[in-house]
Amino acid sequence: MRRDRSQGLSASLTLAFLAAGLGSPVMAQSVSLKPAAMPKLGTVDERYQSYNVEMLEVTGGRFWRPYGPDLKAALRQPAPTSAAQSNGDTPPGMNPAVYEYRPPIDLANPRLRKLAAALGPAYVRVSGTWANTTYFPDDGQAPSTPPPGFMGVLTQQQWKGVVDFAKAVDAEIITSFATGVGTRNPQGIWTPEQAKRLLGYTRSMGGRIAAAEWMNEPTLATMGGAPQGYDAAAYGRDFKRFRAFADQAAPDMIVLGPGSVGETTGNWGVISSYDSAQVLKTRDLLVASQSAPVDAFSYHHYGAVSLRCAPASQTTQEAALTEDWLGRTDQTLAFYRTLRNRFEPGKPFWLTETADAACGGNPWAGTFLDTFRYLDQLGRLAKQEVRVVAHNTLVASDYGLLNDKTLEPKPNYWAALLWRRLMGSTVLETEVPIQEGFHIYAHCLRGTPGGVAVLAINNSRTKPSAVEIPKAAEGYTLTAPQLESASLRLNGQKVKLGVQDELPDLQARRLSAGRVEIAPASITFLAVPEAGNPSCR
Template sequence: MPKNMGTKKPLAVTLLGVAAAAAPQVGVAQAAPVALAPAKMARIGSVSERYQSYNVEMLEVTGGRFWKPYKDIATLPSNTGGQTGPTTGDTPAGMSADLYQYRPPIDLSNKRLRRLAAALGPAYVRISGTWANTTYFADTDAPPKDPPPGYGGVLTRQQWLGAIAFSNAVDAPIVTSMPDGDGARGSDGVWKPDQARIWLDFTKAHGGKIAAAEYFNEPTLASMGGAPKDYDAAAYGRDHKIFEAFIRKEVPGIKILAPGSVGESTADWGVAHGGYGDMKVLTAADLAAHTRDAHAFSYHHYGAASRRCAAMGHQTSAEQALSEDWLGRTDQTLAYYRSVRDKYMPGKPFWNTETAEAACGGNPWAGTFLDTFRYLDQLGRLARQEVEVVMHNTLVASDYGLLNDQSFEPKPSYWAALLWRQLMGTTVLDAGVPIAQGQHVYAHCLRGVPGGVALLVINNDKARARTISVPTTSLRYTLSAPELQGSRVALNDELLALGPNDGLPQLGGTPTPAGELSFEPASITFLALAHADNPICR
């Protein structure tokens, strides 16, 4: 890998200023590098201290059948094409059992896992997912061998105590959802809070901290998630009213998030676009009409379905992973849900409670450096648009996890997450640079440094370098990789790896003088400007 990445290669294309053309220009003399003014960057928003958070699937806690590794799938697509009715008790309705493989319960006491999760704190851990909709909490010394009728899985006392202990150890209060399948309903089909009450009372009695909850996970395709067949928005509204009254009366400290929709966008690539087989979409608008009093508007974002779910359509490719179309899908999803929020839940902040490279466990490249661009660009975009919390799916499980699900070794996006946590504060600034190919620049107050500014500069162009002019000294943190679709990542040319006893390396920056800085193709750089002297950041 080249040394001195900021200066080695000649400038091919300049990074244009706000007044210049939106797209990069080649050979245009008047196109000068943009001159950033970090001292004058205006505040445009703020995010939660726990903005960067993550999911641990309920199925990971209980053990069960989750997405099968690609190497073990004989044929793609092997999906059923959307025929309703579960294939097995722990397979979502309409999905082929061939796409899933049993995994034992995750060891949430693992020292490496806890050390790496704690380094991302403070955060939230969302323990939910599709399988949470039909999970039965067994508040008995000896849990049942099989789930009761109407449920697909069993959560034991010891498993949930392990989740509580993990949450407390890594400074990540729990965000969750309620069981909503047939087992949680009366003979009239109406949701009953009995199971939720037992589970939440147990959590409180044993020191658990549940910060927020959705009624159930992804009601967009409700029957896929375990709701009764032909469940509609009116039934959702009836049940959400019961859920909301229960939470406000019996556990008033829990924030209510709603509606938790997924797969809708301003374009037809949305993974729920058109429904799935004979499952019809319950639109966010129809659901949010019943959730006006929730504390925040929650939604999920996936820019595509992974190869596992090829029968669903809505695919993408590794070749598109750095494109403006792909990265811009984050904005298109939020724009869709913003129109719904503004009509039915005006003024409520957004929580993105689940997002990753692609639905159905992620594509084969989701765990490589290639997806780190999406991961960080998404954090940068959403912080500027009233999104208080972003929960990556997942911390561990499947291709899109931040950690390897066998060894808990960090994947490239984990190292990026660690740098975000170290440098990017909660006050969001206007960097003054329009987004275009090769020029994604995001600015926050520098964490822990009064007056300081942190910049995230993403060059998503695989062929050309970019430059910006910075008026003060900085510490530079550049992430790059020998292979875009590789598992190794370097910080300032040094490969990152855990040390003895799983020690995290010191993520130090390279002192960099003021002036024009070059950013290599397909690279990600943080700049810490401790002497920016921005009055908003004091």
């Protein structure tokens, strides 16, 4: 990157290529940006960049086993062929061997709160498959084992911890409610008693549930604890009951739905086949529930399923920067856009759960390699009516933003922090289409009237690119010693917490107007405070 002091990156880049025996680099692509003239394309929620804390993290229980020898041994065990072969504390039909017990998360941990607060304002979504079958007592005396029809217990003290955490870190709560067998009357119809308890207790603690899906992932309803044979007609019947209940009990709560997953990733059938369950079709769910509209159209997206749930890898490290991999988020949105336009026209999209791969993430989910997907997804979805994106997860498993043993930030956390500090809620049209290996996004610069923030992603492993800027800017370039490194460098310096967990300054480099080079496999944020964009005033 060119800068106004010390040695320019253009010279450094040339020397690096020569030292590697590659000759002088040839600019593959160069685009001229006009920050002052970029028109407003739309807006995202102020809490656009959000995150999940799984319900199972709150209660404690069996979650995804870490990669290592134990998981390799578990994967060699035969998968169950029916729900009866699963343990009572794992989703029906899933292989118990790919899970491992984790204690309840300490949401009062000072480091956790400090790091989460730095990403605020945000939404914290407390949901997941286990939420469908988690029991919430009506008093402080929680049962030691789940009542019949439930798989877990959420104590009042644990939920109070969620409410207190949300207040401390400037987060609004998203959740879903228990919908499993234990919530149903003798006719198998859902009853709202559990939802009523959770809403009432939240209010008594001075909190609120800002938004909720009724069920987590109804397209995989049986795996999520619904009765055997549960179909779209049953969903429609139950969702209408929920919508009527929510309108009366929580009229200010945003009702999200349907929260589907799995219809655009071919190998999701691997999961459902464990219990001979079919993936329910979102179209059928919407037909059955169309007299009960949602306030926002929610869905989930994973580009692949991890080895924990699939017999073979659905992606590779080598594919992680390809246009096919990064573009899968568009394919999923396009699928649901057709349904949104038909059944819920004009409703905004909320992506309430996403990461690189379902079932805990790929082995490289915690490395710089996945940061390209993380930021590129935020950039491209902001341009397409998606108001909220909730990453799964803040802490747990490989796809967590933080290491779940030490709470040390992973590369995606530092990327998230830069997005939070620079990218405002007004989305701008760069008028630069996504190019092979080079993606450009722009928002109004957060907290700077007239300023513009640009995100330039060079996802080519070999070809440098460049942008031309008409005014001075501040540059933040992200790289790593190796793409699969768990550490991150900002402008060449390793990013890490201070000795007292102080967040680093994330200092920019001053850039003069003109050409800014973007090295292969690097990501650069450009802050142009004097852009003078009228849409950003």
